[in-house]
Amino acid sequence: MKALITGITGFAGSHLAEYLLARGDVEIYGTYRARSRMDHIAHIADRIRLVECELQDREAVEKMIAQIKPEHIYHLAAQSFVPASWSFPAETLMNNIVSQLNIFEAVRMADIPCKIQVACSSEEYGLVYPDELPVQETNPLRPQSPYAVSKIAQDFLGYQYFQSYGLSIVRTRTFNHTGPRRGERFVTSNFAKQIAQIELGLQPPHVYVGNLQARRDFTDVRDVVKAYWLALERGVPGSVYNISSGSTRTIQEVLDTLLSFTSAPVQILVDPKRLRPSDVEVLLGDATAFCEQTGWKPEIPFHQTMRDLLQYWRDTLQAQARTKGGG
Numbered sequence: 001m002k003a004l005i006t007g008i009t010g011f012a013g014s015h016l017a018e019y020l021l022a023r024g025d026v027e028i029y030g031t032y033r034a035r036s037r038m039d040h041i042a043h044i045a046d047r048i049r050l051v052e053c054e055l056q057d058r059e060a061v062e063k064m065i066a067q068i069k070p071e072h073i074y075h076l077a078a079q080s081f082v083p084a085s086w087s088f089p090a091e092t093l094m095n096n097i098v099s100q101l102n103i104f105e106a107v108r109m110a111d112i113p114c115k116i117q118v119a120c121s122s123e124e125y126g127l128v129y130p131d132e133l134p135v136q137e138t139n140p141l142r143p144q145s146p147y148a149v150s151k152i153a154q155d156f157l158g159y160q161y162f163q164s165y166g167l168s169i170v171r172t173r174t175f176n177h178t179g180p181r182r183g184e185r186f187v188t189s190n191f192a193k194q195i196a197q198i199e200l201g202l203q204p205p206h207v208y209v210g211n212l213q214a215r216r217d218f219t220d221v222r223d224v225v226k227a228y229w230l231a232l233e234r235g236v237p238g239s240v241y242n243i244s245s246g247s248t249r250t251i252q253e254v255l256d257t258l259l260s261f262t263s264a265p266v267q268i269l270v271d272p273k274r275l276r277p278s279d280v281e282v283l284l285g286d287a288t289a290f291c292e293q294t295g296w297k298p299e300i301p302f303h304q305t306m307r308d309l310l311q312y313w314r315d316t317l318q319a320q321a322r323t324k325g326g327g
């Protein structure tokens, strides 16, 4: 079976590639861009097929899909950092929407039997009222950022291409996910990296933070990528599914959990640059529909995820220090 992962060099993409490799029955293709960093997939590079492709280039995408003829496409490539979408709204919308349109059109042109998973987001729900929690797929969408709008467009295009052309598309609205290799701009990884830097004497004992009152529903990325596989194996084409743990934590609790794993004394400082024009206050997902349809359930406890993430940064920073020191 041939699977294509867009954004294979990224956080979720690299974990999905590892998961599919472990299954043993999947030939894995992945797209990357000239500027993509390869460090997340260096350890598996000899077991996957990498294809350089700018997804905003319609002809390049058509050529790539026609050549590979994938049976599964996991469309994970996106501009996924919410604050960047306020700084670069047009780029976020163009990148996220046009890339996906090119993939859909290329599959349609190639006329191949191919299942497509679209990585949508809990950010689409945006403003959620207390009596709407936990959020179900039927909840109104009240976006709070250009990123959220781009994901709503991706989501609805997935619906429309299923309805109009019968493309076998399953949409996954994934809530926050984290774990080793999470990009350092995202809150869990950012705090973990700062703590690891403090432990190694690489930064003064100050942890800079933004809004600690926000609440999020976190799942381990290693559970999330299993959900993506199951979405295509057992999900109903045309459907949209929440992927979430069903429990919520404040960002303060995230910070406290990470700090419980270190003996380094730290001072917490609010950095006004980390506050957003509008922050989604609370996200808590109801994944009952997905769990019942596919048998998925998240298995890795939050504390384990946080411990592994902090260890990832300790190992990464130590390796960087060894490289710089020449030893």
Ligand SMILES: C[C@H]1O[C@H](OP(=O)(O)OP(=O)(O)OC[C@H]2O[C@@H](n3cnc4c(=O)[nH]c(N)nc43)[C@H](O)[C@@H]2O)[C@@H](O)[C@@H](O)C1=O
Pocket: 080, 081, 082, 083, 120, 121, 122, 123, 174, 175, 176, 177, 185, 186, 187, 188, 190, 208, 209, 210, 211, 212, 214, 215, 216, 251, 274, 276, 279, 280
């Ligand atoms: C589902 C959704 O999940 C992610 O979006 P996000 O929730 O914006 O993720 P984040 O880790 O940037 O922020 C989480 C919360 O943490 C607060 N916060 C406090 N202090 C800092 C801080 O220092 N840095 C950051 N980044 N956030 C902070 C921040 O204000 C927010 O309330 C993406 O994967 C996105 O692609 C996606 O789809």
